[in-house]
Amino acid sequence: MTEKVNLKWNGQDIQAEKGSNLLKAALDNGIEVAHYCYHAGLSIAGVCRMCMVEQDGVPRSFPSCNATCSEGMVVRNDTPKIKAAVESTLQFHLLNHPLDCPVCDQAGECGLQDYYMTHGKYDSQMIDKKVHKEKVQDIGKNVMLDAERCILCSRCTRFTEEVTKTNELGILNRGDHAEITVNENLKNDYAQNLVDICPVGALTSKDFRFKQRVWFLKEVPTTCIGCETGCSVKVSQNKNGSYRVKPVYDHDVNGHWMCDDGRNIYKHVSSPTRLSNASENINNLFVPVDELGVQAKVRGLKAKYILSTGLTVQEYADFFSNIKGSKAEVALYTLPSQGPEFDGILRRGDKNANLRGAKAAFEQAGFDSTQVGLDKVLNSISSNDVVYVVIPEILYNEDHFNTLINKILKAAVRIALTPGETLSTLRAFNYLLPVPSFLEKNGEIINFQGSKRKLTAGLSYGETSKDVSYYGKWVNV
Amino acid sequence: MKETANNKDYALLSYHHIPGVHNLEIFERAGGYETMKACFEKDPEAIKEEVKLSGLRGRGGAGFATGVKWGFFTKDRKAQKYLLCNADESEPGTFKDRYLVEKNPHILIEGMIISAWALATQKGYIYIRGEFYQQAVILERAIKEAYAKGYLGKNILGKGFDFDLYVHRGAGAYICGEETGMISSLEGKKGQPKLKPPFPAIKGYRGLPTMVNNVESLAAIPWIMKFGAAAYKQWGTEKSPGTKLFSISGDVNKPGVIEVPLSTSLKDIIEIHCGGMRNGNKLKAVIPGGSSAPVFNAEDAYTVKMDYEDVAAKGSMLGSGAIIVLDETRNMGDVLKWTLEFYHHESCGQCTPCREGTGWLESVFKRRDKGLAHKADIDLLDRTANSMRGQTICALADAAAMPTQGMIKVFRQELEAYVVAPIKK
Numbered sequence: 001m002t003e004k005v006n007l008k009w010n011g012q013d014i015q016a017e018k019g020s021n022l023l024k025a026a027l028d029n030g031i032e033v034a035h036y037c038y039h040a041g042l043s044i045a046g047v048c049r050m051c052m053v054e055q056d057g058v059p060r061s062f063p064s065c066n067a068t069c070s071e072g073m074v075v076r077n078d079t080p081k082i083k084a085a086v087e088s089t090l091q092f093h094l095l096n097h098p099l100d101c102p103v104c105d106q107a108g109e110c111g112l113q114d115y116y117m118t119h120g121k122y123d124s125q126m127i128d129k130k131v132h133k134e135k136v137q138d139i140g141k142n143v144m145l146d147a148e149r150c151i152l153c154s155r156c157t158r159f160t161e162e163v164t165k166t167n168e169l170g171i172l173n174r175g176d177h178a179e180i181t182v183n184e185n186l187k188n189d190y191a192q193n194l195v196d197i198c199p200v201g202a203l204t205s206k207d208f209r210f211k212q213r214v215w216f217l218k219e220v221p222t223t224c225i226g227c228e229t230g231c232s233v234k235v236s237q238n239k240n241g242s243y244r245v246k247p248v249y250d251h252d253v254n255g256h257w258m259c260d261d262g263r264n265i266y267k268h269v270s271s272p273t274r275l276s277n278a279s280e281n282i283n284n285l286f287v288p289v290d291e292l293g294v295q296a297k298v299r300g301l302k303a304k305y306i307l308s309t310g311l312t313v314q315e316y317a318d319f320f321s322n323i324k325g326s327k328a329e330v331a332l333y334t335l336p337s338q339g340p341e342f343d344g345i346l347r348r349g350d351k352n353a354n355l356r357g358a359k360a361a362f363e364q365a366g367f368d369s370t371q372v373g374l375d376k377v378l379n380s381i382s383s384n385d386v387v388y389v390v391i392p393e394i395l396y397n398e399d400h401f402n403t404l405i406n407k408i409l410k411a412a413v414r415i416a417l418t419p420g421e422t423l424s425t426l427r428a429f430n431y432l433l434p435v436p437s438f439l440e441k442n443g444e445i446i447n448f449q450g451s452k453r454k455l456t457a458g459l460s461y462g463e464t465s466k467d468v469s470y471y472g473k474w475v476n477v
Numbered sequence: 478m479k480e481t482a483n484n485k486d487y488a489l490l491s492y493h494h495i496p497g498v499h500n501l502e503i504f505e506r507a508g509g510y511e512t513m514k515a516c517f518e519k520d521p522e523a524i525k526e527e528v529k530l531s532g533l534r535g536r537g538g539a540g541f542a543t544g545v546k547w548g549f550f551t552k553d554r555k556a557q558k559y560l561l562c563n564a565d566e567s568e569p570g571t572f573k574d575r576y577l578v579e580k581n582p583h584i585l586i587e588g589m590i591i592s593a594w595a596l597a598t599q600k601g602y603i604y605i606r607g608e609f610y611q612q613a614v615i616l617e618r619a620i621k622e623a624y625a626k627g628y629l630g631k632n633i634l635g636k637g638f639d640f641d642l643y644v645h646r647g648a649g650a651y652i653c654g655e656e657t658g659m660i661s662s663l664e665g666k667k668g669q670p671k672l673k674p675p676f677p678a679i680k681g682y683r684g685l686p687t688m689v690n691n692v693e694s695l696a697a698i699p700w701i702m703k704f705g706a707a708a709y710k711q712w713g714t715e716k717s718p719g720t721k722l723f724s725i726s727g728d729v730n731k732p733g734v735i736e737v738p739l740s741t742s743l744k745d746i747i748e749i750h751c752g753g754m755r756n757g758n759k760l761k762a763v764i765p766g767g768s769s770a771p772v773f774n775a776e777d778a779y780t781v782k783m784d785y786e787d788v789a790a791k792g793s794m795l796g797s798g799a800i801i802v803l804d805e806t807r808n809m810g811d812v813l814k815w816t817l818e819f820y821h822h823e824s825c826g827q828c829t830p831c832r833e834g835t836g837w838l839e840s841v842f843k844r845r846d847k848g849l850a851h852k853a854d855i856d857l858l859d860r861t862a863n864s865m866r867g868q869t870i871c872a873l874a875d876a877a878a879m880p881t882q883g884m885i886k887v888f889r890q891e892l893e894a895y896v897v898a899p900i901k902k
Binding site: 044045046047048049052060061063066084085088089091092093095096125126127128129131151152171173174175176177178 | 650667672674821822823824825826827828829830832833834835836837840841843844857860864865867868869870
């Protein structure tokens with residue numbers, strides 16, 4: 001148990017851990033302190049000079065990011081002296097900034113814009129020529145650099161130095177000619193975090209830029225289904241679709257970051273090729289069909305289910321309660337591992353988002369969730385069967401999945417329940433039925449630590465439903 | 478350069494009149510390294526105490542008491558730590574350390590060995606300005622001599638004390654004269670000052686305790702240990718004891734380096750030591766402590782005493798003791814312009830107020846050169862300089878802001894005339 005200390009910030013009593021960061025203590029207690037270079041996930045640089053404070057009994061003002069909390073500390077950043085200093089410093093930040101907000105993707109969530117509202121001088125005194133630097137630099141991994149917009153807070157260089165330890169970025173030159181530069185193009189698997197931590201529009205995402213204005217987006221907090229880590233993320237959506245995924249700070253799982261693979265998990269959700277109606281395969285063309293007609297076709301056949309590891313705990317429970325008492329056979333398709341077991345930061349080789357939840361549900365219902373169980377069901381498939389396959393939401397290895405499909409061809413009727421796009425592999429099925437993607441359902445998945453992670457339904461697209469019992473309704477036909 | 482007659486009576490240049498004193502043999506014959514040997518018989522704590530009593534103030538520019546700074550250093554004699562000599566003398570107008578080590582490198586080495594013994598540092602570096610190539614060669618040679626004599630290296634004089642000394646040449650950056658910038662540079666990083674706290678005495682070079690002292694401070698140690706703190710205090714004032722090297726440049730008849738007791742009047746320095754004003758011209762202004770010190774007009778210059786308190790009381794600073802004398806033919810606009818060009822060029826670019834501010838200050842003069850400046854720009858300079866002060870990691874922003882504001886305070890009318898003056902094509 002760490003010791004708590006009491007301090008006063010702008011006259012407000014706050015509590016913080018002894019020796020913890022003074023700026024963080026303020027931010028955690030809801031006190032607004034302007035800052036650019038400070039980031040809780042990185043080392044202290046102390047260069048933006050925005051978080052200056054005055055402390056009783058200390059002659060000089062100092063940056064609060066480089067101070068620690070101690071008992072009885074009395075600090076202020078609302079004194080006339082500090083306010084004037086922060087205004088001037090912001091003026092310096094903006095001095096050589098191109099002010100190209102109308103064409104900048106950071107607009108709306110930009111540190112310079114935000115603090116300008118509270119600390120701006122409004123009356124520009126700058127009539128001299130600005131220093132120009134190179135714009136529109138593609139530095140790899142879908143990251144674009146605009147050196148002119150940069151305020152040299154050094155968050156990005158510290159990130160590549162401290163978090164990924166790949167050191168692709170550095171600061172070249174001195175004085176007002178200093179600029180971020182790439183030693184080599186970005187090569188780490190966490191590069192999109194650079195876009196997140198950049199407080200201005202210097203680093204933008206090639207994937208997101210020019211697609212949407214951020215004020216038209218709503219953020220849905222959810223969990224990444226890219227691998228078994230289960231990072232806390234938020235997905236930016238509006239009525240036209242989803243546009244980006246950003247990490248949400250989670251002390252126990254992902255900290256401040258997420259990997260680049262996770263940035264793509266939303267793409268199938270609002271993809272134009274996503275299946276939106278129940279469809280029948282007629283000579284490899286998928287034609288919309290009435291679900292009732294499909295139900296009529298499968299009546300009397302023996303049901304065999306192959307579930308994916310991407311359903312929620314609630315969906316598994318619902319499914320198994322529905323098949324209770326029936327003679328249906330159930331197996332689990334587990335995604336094969338990709339890459340190393342753990343890359344040392346966040347990414348894990350096991351791509352099954354809810355393997356633990358699935359296994360627990362199978363065990364409780366008395367079904368075999370292992371490969372042996374799967375093989376047994378696959379080997380038993382005959383022309384009296386209807387096989388339902390829940391297609392994994394993200395298929396990293398299509399070839400591996402094809403070997404499974406090749407084994408179900410004997411079945412009389414093959415039905416795919418797919419939360420994603422219409423893949424070419426799905427031609428082996430007679431019917432395709434849309435099911436909700438991870439962004440359209442409320443529920444929980446269990447990550448590698450065994451902890452429950454929440455999925456939240458955002459906006460839904462097409463005719464897919466948020467109904468958790470979707471899988472269950474095919475059981476008793 | 479001609480030494481002033483009484484230099485040999487003082488602490489720092491007392492050997493400089495001896496021909497060939499850069500050779501260890503000649504230096505020893507004149508009494509060099511005796512103090513070092515005597516100090517090995519003394520308790521390190523007693524040495525620290527003596528230095529503290531002497532009131533020696535750091536000669537790099539800030540004037541922080543050396544003995545007090547030593548007091549912050551860990552007393553654990555076994556712990557790994559470093560002694561770092563700051564010979565990156567780059568402040569425009571300053572050339573005292575250069576003169577000191579060029580003629581007598583051994584006085585610095587002796588001072589460093591005594592300090593190393595007192596502070597129990599196992600390794601020392603002399604970080605010397607890159608442009609001082611010849612001086613670095615001289616130091617290297619002197620260090621080699623000291624190693625041959627067994628004054629450096631393992632088990633010095635059988636005392637069971639190890640001290641290795643290296644010379645490291647900088648690459649020509651002013652900011653590496655700032656102690657944490659110097660440490661960054663020595664570590665092989667970009668020469669940028671580090672955030673304080675922690676101070677180098679706690680966490681410095683390679684994250685270990687590091688004592689950084691100026692050449693002149695370290696070179697004063699042998700004399701203080703030989704004659705005692707009380708003798709050192711015969712010179713100067715209560716708060717500024719001892720002697721100080723001044724490097725005088727500009728419009729005087731005999732520019733150069735002199736050693737005089739602190740609190741010597743600037744008038745005496747100009748008229749007696751430097752042979753008066755060149756061509757009999759009238760004194761216009763003096764920058765008393767290197768280019769970052771606010772300027773004095775002739776009246777202040779003729780009344781000020783060159784010690785830390787009196788210079789500060791008159792609104793400037795003693796700094797590194799670089800006296801730049803300007804006569805009536807000099808235009809203060811040009812002086813300020815060149816000063817600001819220098820600081821713009823040398824800002825490391827880390828902290829925003831300095832990175833952007835130094836550029837902004839200079840850009841006013843660039844605009845002036847195109848005939849586009851007006852009187853109100855002087856206020857802009859003043860405001861900009863004011864908002865740079867005290868806002869950055871190191872003192873470079875202040876070093877650019879102080880002379881700007883100082884110049885505006887003293888020579889406002891001249892600057893106003895300068896910025897609107899028609900440009901000669």
